[in-house]
Amino acid sequence: MKDKIAEKLLLFIAFSAILSLLLITFFIFQQGIPLIFKVGLSNFFSTHWAPTRGNFGILSMIIGSLMVTAGALVVGIPFGLACAIFLAEFSSPPIQKTLKPIIELLAGIPSVVYGFIGIVILVPFIREHFGGPGFSVLAASIILGIMILPTIVSISYDALLAVPNTYREGSYAVGATKWQTVVMLLLPAARSGIVAGIILGMGRAIGETMAVIMIAGNALKIPHSMLDSVRTLTSTLALELGYATGDHRAALFACGSFLFLIIILLNIIAIKITGRK
Amino acid sequence: MIIKTANLNLYYDKFQALKNVNLSIKENLITGIIGPSGCGKSTLLRVFNRMNDLIKNVKITGSILIDKKDIYSPVYDLILLRKNVGMVFQRPNAFPISIFDNVAYGPRVWGISDKKTLIEIVERSLAAVDLFDSIKDRLKDSALSLSAEKKQRLCIARLLAVEPQILLMDEPCSALDPIATGKIEELMIELKKKYTIIIVTHNMQQAARIADDVGFMLLGELIEFASAKKIFTNPLDKRTFEYISGRFG
Ligand SMILES: Nc1ncnc2c1ncn2[C@@H]1O[C@H](COP(=O)(O)OP(=O)(O)O)[C@@H](O)[C@H]1O
Ligand SMILES: [Mg+2]
Numbered sequence: 188m189k190d191k192i193a194e195k196l197l198l199f200i201a202f203s204a205i206l207s208l209l210l211i212t213f214f215i216f217q218q219g220i221p222l223i224f225k226v227g228l229s230n231f232f233s234t235h236w237a238p239t240r241g242n243f244g245i246l247s248m249i250i251g252s253l254m255v256t257a258g259a260l261v262v263g264i265p266f267g268l269a270c271a272i273f274l275a276e277f278s279s280p281p282i283q284k285t286l287k288p289i290i291e292l293l294a295g296i297p298s299v300v301y302g303f304i305g306i307v308i309l310v311p312f313i314r315e316h317f318g319g320p321g322f323s324v325l326a327a328s329i330i331l332g333i334m335i336l337p338t339i340v341s342i343s344y345d346a347l348l349a350v351p352n353t354y355r356e357g358s359y360a361v362g363a364t365k366w367q368t369v370v371m372l373l374l375p376a377a378r379s380g381i382v383a384g385i386i387l388g389m390g391r392a393i394g395e396t397m398a399v400i401m402i403a404g405n406a407l408k409i410p411h412s413m414l415d416s417v418r419t420l421t422s423t424l425a426l427e428l429g430y431a432t433g434d435h436r437a438a439l440f441a442c443g444s445f446l447f448l449i450i451i452l453l454n455i456i457a458i459k460i461t462g463r464k
Numbered sequence: 465m466i467i468k469t470a471n472l473n474l475y476y477d478k479f480q481a482l483k484n485v486n487l488s489i490k491e492n493l494i495t496g497i498i499g500p501s502g503c504g505k506s507t508l509l510r511v512f513n514r515m516n517d518l519i520k521n522v523k524i525t526g527s528i529l530i531d532k533k534d535i536y537s538p539v540y541d542l543i544l545l546r547k548n549v550g551m552v553f554q555r556p557n558a559f560p561i562s563i564f565d566n567v568a569y570g571p572r573v574w575g576i577s578d579k580k581t582l583i584e585i586v587e588r589s590l591a592a593v594d595l596f597d598s599i600k601d602r603l604k605d606s607a608l609s610l611s612a613e614k615k616q617r618l619c620i621a622r623l624l625a626v627e628p629q630i631l632l633m634d635e636p637c638s639a640l641d642p643i644a645t646g647k648i649e650e651l652m653i654e655l656k657k658k659y660t661i662i663i664v665t666h667n668m669q670q671a672a673r674i675a676d677d678v679g680f681m682l683l684g685e686l687i688e689f690a691s692a693k694k695i696f697t698n699p700l701d702k703r704t705f706e707y708i709s710g711r712f713g
Contacts, residue, residue, distance in 0.1 A: 353557035356515060357619065361570035361626050362547035371572065376560050 215447060219440030226434075231441065236407055238427075238435035245442055247409045251324075251417040252393055252446075254410060255403065258328025259335055259392040264385060266332070267339030271381075274340070275347035276369055287344065294337035302401030305330045310402055319414030322404030327417065330398050335388035342387065346380020347373055383457040390453040394446065396421040420446050466491045466630065466660050467512060472526035474507055474516070481507045483684040485526075489677070494652060494661045496675030496692065498668055500707070503681045505664040506554075509632045512662070513549040514542055530630070547574065550623030552633040556615035558607035563599060566607045566618055570626035589621040593651060613644035617651070631655065633663040637670065649674050668708055672696050680704045 223231050226243050233244030270290065274283050305326055314321030350373050358368040374381070396419075404416025405426065420442050428439050467489040474482035481504045489495050497505045507516065514535065516522045528535050535545055547570070559566050567586040576582060586603070590596035595617045599610070607618055616636055623631060633652070637645040652661055652674055665671055671678050672692060679689040680699075688695065688704045699705045 351557070353553055353555060354559055356518070356551075356553065357557040357559065357622070358569070358573075359515065359518070359546055360513065360551040360553075361573055361623060362543045363569075363573040364543060367573050371569065372559055372561075 212447070215440055215443050218437060219442070219444040222434060222437035222441050231438075234409060236423075238431070238438045241434075243434070243438045243441070245420065245423075245438075245445070247407060248418055248420045248423050248442070249445075250409050251403075252419040252421070254324050254417060255327040255331055255399060255419060256389055256392040258324055258413070259331035260385065260389060262329055262332025263335040263339055263388055263392075267336050267384070267388070268343060268381070270336070270340045271343035271347060272369055272374075275344050276365065276373065287341070290340050291337050293333070298334065298395060298397040299401070301330050301334055302398035305398060305402035313414070317414055319412075320404055320416055322402055322416050323414045324403070324410050324417045325413040327399050327403040327419075328413070330402055331392045331395055334395060334398065335391050338388040338391055339384045342384030343377070343381045346377035346384070349380065350376045379460045383461040386453050386457040386460070390450045390457075393453075394421060394450055396425050400425055466531060467662075468527075468529045469511075470527045470529075472508075472511065472528060473524070474504075474511065475523040476519070477521045481684050482511070485686045487679055487686055487689050489660065489662060491660050492656055492658075493676040494656050494663060494674050496671035496678045497662065497664045497681060498666065498671050498678060498707075499681035499687075501666055504684045505666075505681055506634050508681070508686075509551070509634050509662060509664050512630070512632055513546055513551050515551065517542070547626045548628055549630045549632060550626070550628035552616070552619055552623065552631065552636045554635045555639050556612055556619050558610065558615040558618050560606065560608055562604050563607045563610070563618060564603040567621050567625050570622060574626060585625050589625040590618075592624050592655075593617040593621045595621060611644075612639050613641075613647060616640065616644075616648060620651070620655075628659065630660045630662070633661065635664055635666065637665070637667070645670070668696075680707060682707070 222243070226241070231243050232246050232249075233242070234246045235242040235244040236247065274286055278286070309326050309329060310321035310323075312321075313319070313323060313326055317325070354372055354376060355368055358372045363371065399419050400422045403419065403422065405418045405422050406416035407418050408415075410417045424439050424442055424446075427435070431439055467487075469485055469487055472482055472485040473480060485508060497508060499505055510516045511524065511528060512530070512535075516524070524536060530545070530549070533540060559569065561569075564586055567589050568582045571582060571585050576585070587596055587600075590599070595614060599605075599614070602609075607615065610618060616639070620631070620636075637648050640648065649670065652663065655661060663671075663675065675692045677690065678692045678695040680687045680695060680701075680703075682703055688699060688701045690700075695704060696708055699708065
């Protein structure tokens with residue numbers, strides 16, 4: 188009897204979680220999509236964003252989001268892969284047991300703290316040594332690169348660990364060194380997991396808001412260099428939603444729908460690649 | 465005499481897995497190692513290409529000479545040893561890359577990158593294991609798409625591609641059906657013209673069919689080592705006799 192009640196309760200909770208996800212999805216699209224039809228795709232994907240005067244172009248923000256995401260990957264992939272390879276292949280179990288949780292802890296630091304570190308250390312550093320305002324694509328890329336490390340490291344690490352030992356032995360059996368084994372065999376064998384980790388990291392970078400607002404400068408234009416200030420889709424949502432009304436508000440929801448689609452797409456790709464449910 | 469061990473002992477931590485093993489393995493013969501499961505056959509085999517180095521807390525005493533050189537001496541080139549002494553594993557471990565890349569793996573490790581040379585080596589190695597004709601149109605396919613027998617052939621081809629001298633085979637047919645087993649046995653007899661083969665098997669019939677010399681192991685000891693004919697018809701040790709007549713194991 189008690190079991191029955193517990194089962195029903197759990198079922199109810201599970202369903203309400205799914206239901207709220209569906210409701211959120213529906214709400215965002217229902218609020219945003221009509222505006223896109225109203226103003227037309229050419230307006231929506233132009234570079235001119237002046238939502239109070241009927242210009243709803245989000246292209247410069249899309250480019251902004253893509254630039255900081257690409258920058259984050261440039262920073263995050265080499266460091267993340269190097270970490271994962273070191274942990275999985277070159278370190279002893281006690282080191283693995285200490286380092287992996289520490290890296291995963293990086294994921295638990297609130298993004299405002301990352302933004303704060305960016306403002307206090309990185310932005311002045313860039314301003315003094317490279318020029319420009321300091322609040323820049325570069326600053327956002329570096330901070331985001333660090334923020335996606337835990338995702339890339341832990342998924343790539345798991346993928347490397349999942350490569351059966353018999354492959355390693357087979358490689359050593361023809362005289363390969365450890366390093367050759369990693370590069371020529373283990374990375375290709377773990378490729379799908381690694382790619383999935385990178386894609387999930389990418390989703391994180393695109394969706395990140397607080398840290399980016401704090402260090403990217405948020406200027407509404409297409410950046411011409413890594414030192415220019417930049418505004419992303421998420422920044423726009425967070426900065427403007429507080430006071431937006433009418434079509435402006437709808438346009439922000441349209442932005443949100445667009446982001447939502449990108450992130451769902453990235454997750455679907457990641458799931459497809461790893462073949463896991 | 466290509467391999468010679470003297471007073472070989474091996475410990476996994478405190479557990480002694482090999483006890484005072486003395487044997488001599490002759491060139492261009494098939495040497496079978498038989499014995500019940502857990503008696504140390506794989507451990508012995510993995511001594512010859514120092515595969516046990518990968519396991520923590522393994523301690524080895526005694527001497528193991530290959531071509532009169534001590535392979536555990538600090539100046540011995542481990543990588544060269546592994547190339548010279550290839551190993552086929554119990555479960556065919558074809559790599560999850562293309563058939564071509566599997567065979568080209570060793571040569572690439574050894575620095576060969578010229579496409580024409582690689583193609584030549586791959587074709588020659590696959591032909592040596594009678595695989596080339598049946599899969600020559602599928603070299604780009606994943607090696608994981610092959611049957612178990614073909615995978616095992618491919619693994620042997622992968623070794624041959626780096627031109628070893630000695631082939632170690634650890635129960636190479638245990639994942640195969642009887643027909644495939646027969647074919648791999650034929651292949652081994654063919655290969656012994658050019659290579660020295662040591663095969664671990666717990667299948668006595670197999671040892672009787674293909675081995676020239678046979679060693680019988682029990683609880684880490686090499687009980688008896690002699691020609692296959694002698695071991696199977698007239699063993700010296702009572703324990704060997706009991707094992708081959710199916711009393712235990
Ligand atoms: N990595 C290891 N660590 C500790 N003990 C091991 C290890 N590998 C094998 N052993 C032990 O050594 C003995 C011999 O094993 P093995 O050589 O695999 O036997 P066989 O191949 O004859 O079945 C067994 O008792 C086994 O439990
Ligand atoms: Mg074994």
